[in-house]
Amino acid sequence: RLDGGVYPTDRLRFRLSSTLPNKRLHPTSLSLSLSLHTSPLAHGTNVAQWPQAKQTHRHRHHHEPPRKPTAMQGGLRTTTSVTNQIKGGWRNFGVGRRRRRRWSKSSLQWRDLHNLQRPLAGYGSFYRRTTNTAAAITTTSSASSAQHDAGGKRYKINFQDGCEAYRDLSTMALVRAYIVFKVCGIQWVVKNSEFLLKTSLRIFGSKIVSFLLRPTLFGHFCGGEDLVTIKPTVDRLKRSNIGGILDFAAEADVEAEEPLSSSSVDTPTTILEGNALARQYSYQTERQCDANKKIFETAIKAVHGVTPGGFAAIKVTALGNPLFLERWSESLREMHRLFSLMDKDQDGNVTLEEFKSAWGMLFMECDQKFVEQQFELFDRDNTGRIDPVAWATTLDPQTMRKLASFCREEGPFSAAVLNEEEERLLDSMRMRLSDLVVLADSLDVRLMIDAEHTYFQPAIDNLVLGVQREYNLSTDRVYQTIQCYLKDARERNQMFMQQAEDEGWVYAVKLVRGAYMYQERARAAARNEPSPIHDTIEDTHRCYEEVMKDVIFRSRVQKKLEKPNLVVATHNQRSVECAIDLIDRAGFKPEESGVSFGQLLGMADHLTYTLGAHRYNAYKYIPYGPILECLPYLIRRAQENSDLMGSVGYEMKMLVSEITRRLFYDRR
Numbered sequence: 001r002l003d004g005g006v007y008p009t010d011r012l013r014f015r016l017s018s019t020l021p022n023k024r025l026h027p028t029s030l031s032l033s034l035s036l037h038t039s040p041l042a043h044g045t046n047v048a049q050w051p052q053a054k055q056t057h058r059h060r061h062h063h064e065p066p067r068k069p070t071a072m073q074g075g076l077r078t079t080t081s082v083t084n085q086i087k088g089g090w091r092n093f094g095v096g097r098r099r100r101r102r103w104s105k106s107s108l109q110w111r112d113l114h115n116l117q118r119p120l121a122g123y124g125s126f127y128r129r130t131t132n133t134a135a136a137i138t139t140t141s142s143a144s145s146a147q148h149d150a151g152g153k154r155y156k157i158n159f160q161d162g163c164e165a166y167r168d169l170s171t172m173a174l175v176r177a178y179i180v181f182k183v184c185g186i187q188w189v190v191k192n193s194e195f196l197l198k199t200s201l202r203i204f205g206s207k208i209v210s211f212l213l214r215p216t217l218f219g220h221f222c223g224g225e226d227l228v229t230i231k232p233t234v235d236r237l238k239r240s241n242i243g244g245i246l247d248f249a250a251e252a253d254v255e256a257e258e259p260l261s262s263s264s265v266d267t268p269t270t271i272l273e274g275n276a277l278a279r280q281y282s283y284q285t286e287r288q289c290d291a292n293k294k295i296f297e298t299a300i301k302a303v304h305g306v307t308p309g310g311f312a313a314i315k316v317t318a319l320g321n322p323l324f325l326e327r328w329s330e331s332l333r334e335m336h337r338l339f340s341l342m343d344k345d346q347d348g349n350v351t352l353e354e355f356k357s358a359w360g361m362l363f364m365e366c367d368q369k370f371v372e373q374q375f376e377l378f379d380r381d382n383t384g385r386i387d388p389v390a391w392a393t394t395l396d397p398q399t400m401r402k403l404a405s406f407c408r409e410e411g412p413f414s415a416a417v418l419n420e421e422e423e424r425l426l427d428s429m430r431m432r433l434s435d436l437v438v439l440a441d442s443l444d445v446r447l448m449i450d451a452e453h454t455y456f457q458p459a460i461d462n463l464v465l466g467v468q469r470e471y472n473l474s475t476d477r478v479y480q481t482i483q484c485y486l487k488d489a490r491e492r493n494q495m496f497m498q499q500a501e502d503e504g505w506v507y508a509v510k511l512v513r514g515a516y517m518y519q520e521r522a523r524a525a526a527r528n529e530p531s532p533i534h535d536t537i538e539d540t541h542r543c544y545e546e547v548m549k550d551v552i553f554r555s556r557v558q559k560k561l562e563k564p565n566l567v568v569a570t571h572n573q574r575s576v577e578c579a580i581d582l583i584d585r586a587g588f589k590p591e592e593s594g595v596s597f598g599q600l601l602g603m604a605d606h607l608t609y610t611l612g613a614h615r616y617n618a619y620k621y622i623p624y625g626p627i628l629e630c631l632p633y634l635i636r637r638a639q640e641n642s643d644l645m646g647s648v649g650y651e652m653k654m655l656v657s658e659i660t661r662r663l664f665y666d667r668r
Contacts, residue, residue: 157580157614159573162658164613165606168240171662173220177602178655180220181648210627221602222249222630223622227302230624233601234306237620241612244306245448245598246299247313249623249630286428292318293432297439304443311479311567311619313448314436316460320429324422325459332392332458334416335400338362339391349385363406374403389499392462397423430463437467441477448510448567451481454520454532465496469505476508476565476594484544485514486532493547497554507554508565510598511547513540513572544570545578552582552595563594569621570597571604576611590616606654 158164166174183189189196200209223230223244234244296314303312317325342350342358350358355375356368378386378394395403397418404414418426440447449464451457464480471477482493493509500507517533524531534540551557552564564586568579576597583593596617599608612618623630 157610159576159606159610160654161610162606162654163661165609165654166658168236168609169605171659174655174659174662176216176220177605178652178659180217180602181652181655185648185652206628213627218627218630221600221623222627223601223624225624225626227298227624230302230622231306233622238307240609241615241618242608243310243596243617243619244303245311245313245619245621246303247450247621247623248295248299248318249625286425289319289321289428289432293436296436300436300440300443300445300447303445309444309446311446311448312440313450313621314433315450315452316429316433316463317452317456319432321425322456324425324429325456327416327422328418328426328462329455329458331397331400331416331418332462334413335392335395336388338413339386339388349387350391351385355386362408363403364408366406388495389502393465397426430466433463433467434470437471437478441471446477446479446508448479449481451483451512451514453516454486455523457483461492461496465499468500468508469503472500472506472508473504474506476506476563479508479510479565479567481510481512482547483512483514484547485517485534485540487534488532489543490547490550493550497550501554501556506562506565507551507556509551510567510569511544511551512569513544541572541574544572544575548575548579549582552579552586557586563588565594567596567598567619569599571599571607573607576607580616590614593617603648604651606651 169177197209204212223233223246230244230246237244296312296318300312303310339350340346341362342354344354344357352372352375356371359366359371359374375386376382377399378390380390380394401417404417407414437447439445449460452460461480464478468478468480480496482489484490486492496509497507514533520533521531534543548566548568551566554564556562557564566579568575570576579595579597583590583595586593588594593616596619597608597611598619598621599605601620601622608618608620
């Protein structure tokens, strides 16, 4: 397209000149000049004069050297990853006449190309600089996302370029990735993973199984077994402008636990949960929780050493007894139900009249002055009403126990009150988390508190909000996690944002789709309760995008009081493109947007590496730990996250294409 007109694309000749070094370099370190030559344009002919010029062009000698571009032409320049493709070269250009091209190390020429888009599609965006127009020639792709160049022009981020995505990975690593994805795509293997692991351990023993897994599944998905062995992985990612999120792969569930007992042993165990394997910790004593705290402290120090200002991931189930977390979560739910009973008009607030009316029905008869004093206890700002946030933050275990003592009869609320022993467990858990945040704050490391099962999540949310109020006063030190496959995800996120705005602290959040779908639905069915999971995957996609928009365009961000402080943790390309578009609409530069992107190590490399190359804040989630403790966690993630495995087929095609290019077409 020149000056708004369309010209035929046959009889085009390209000349590509560059100095190609012997060693592989980052694409941005090369400067290539791509000049588009046609006979009419070389003579300064405009588009309207094309028919006459085309007739003249037919009589020109076929092998006449192409003319240099005129001032009107200007030429094309690019620093995209097409340079790597050009260095390898193509043996035959499958466009128009299948004529073998002539090539040299410093100059490549293609003649008589009958289609302009086919040789260029999928290899980045090209800009045409002319003296008369600033119009850009860009290739379009369904796997692209908009961004701006230094001049403010929009162009497309291409996620289809395997050469760009895998340039820092060896060919053997790509072959291993393909084999791993192929095996993970076999449904029989995934469904029978429990049987296969138990049988292998029984027949071959843990040493042989670890020996076989270390260079295969473990080597692909995990950074290493300890903080020393993960450093090469972190360094490799850093060279590609990708940070690391370190996570000791440990997780707990109530199914592995025995009732609370002070005389229990403290031996961690690995259990098999349904068809999914998950690393489960035994928390029969507080000593194990203290040991897990030390592991997280080591991880925080490692992040400070290898990726200053980076992230460390923490699981609350590693800092307390899961049985207690479930019980405390139930207690918090009963607090919410009591608030809903008091809120007769369901406007989200409890007035003094509503409080007195509910007190008369649910609690023993007391003096009106005493009831008003109880109301004032929750109405700290003297607004004449109690909002859900004030209710939840004021009704601590001690206040809840006191309130339950006035109940007319014992019911769910009275049964949910924590006893003194459970209060001590709660205080210990809060102290461990607080110590970790203090350490992270002193080392300038950001903490992401992982979301877990819904029957743990109210307690986790309560803990996270507590430390955010204290340590997020001026920076994004602690990140909440929202699982967008839950039906109440957007409502909870909006409540947290409003709470942060009202109380004056910095809101920071990580968005995930969720990894416990099968367990949550099975649990809801067993209890004859509605499923907390969205009914369709499209509902989950829609929720994810809506929450992203809410976070990026919240009022404090629009007023420039804070950045979005958002981590888009997803392998879904549609969500990544949506986030990039929202960043662009909000007027942020990629590296200064306050929005980070995170993917699991070994998954969605075409997203992470491309984002890093375009200066976005890209991260890899790096699980580490002993082999037999990490693999069950990752297998469960692969099985339960349908979106994770749904995009693997596309990634496998990119792997095959890049491996083929390296083996058969890269002549260096």
